[in-house]
Amino acid sequence: MWLHAKHLRMESSSELVAEGKLIGETTYPQRAAKWQELDLGIAKIDFFDPKTHTVHEVKKSNKKEDAHRAQVKYYLYLLEKMGVENPRGVLEYPKLRITEAVEWDGETDKEIVERWLGEAQAILQGSCPKKLPKTKCKKCSYFDFCWSGEE
Incomplete structure (x- = not known):
């Protein structure tokens, strides 16, 4: 986070980031036509359904993590601050064949994200x-x- 904030960005040369993008593109090829990428300036949401206000976050991981839910909650926080009503989130794990809803509890989650x-x-x-x-x-x-x- 500190390096990223100082404009030291490594995503463009990361094989791990490229692999994640490839999984998202090949697992859900119909999404590009159906939903859109949403650039919020300080965050980029890969798949956003504007009709249902739903963020879809695809993870290449073979295990679920709290950090994944936190990332989606941050996106929901940003959307709510921009005036999007009732934002929703979905985490998708293609390797696990699992989809998980990420609930947004307005005031409680807002306080957590602000902390x-x-x-x-x-x-x-x-x-x-x-x-x-x-x-x-x-x-x-x-x-x-x-x-x-370093060794």
């Missing part, structure tokens, strides 16, 4: 945080940036 944003702002105010353990970094697009030259 996350405050915590993120505190991190961004400081200097670059220390690296996480390598085991937590292997699937990150910044892995080579952080760990090149």
Whole structure:
């Protein structure tokens, strides 16, 4: 997050990001015609259904994670702030063949997301945080940036 906020972007050269995009495109090829990408300026939603106000987030992971739900809740927060009424979210795991609804509980979730944003702002105010353990970094697009030259 800190590196991304400082405009050090690694997504364009990341094989992991490319793999995720490929899974989204090949698993759901009809979506490009049916739904649209939505660029919110500070976030980009891959698939958005404007009729039902539903965010569809496709994950290449073979396990469900709290971070996935948090990402969708952040998107729902942004949409609500932009005036979208009753935003909804869906997480899709093609490898697991699972679809999970992500509920948005207006005020409660708004408070949670705003707390996350405050915590993120505190991190961004400081200097670059220390690296996480390598085991937590292997699937990150910044892995080579952080760990090149180290064993």
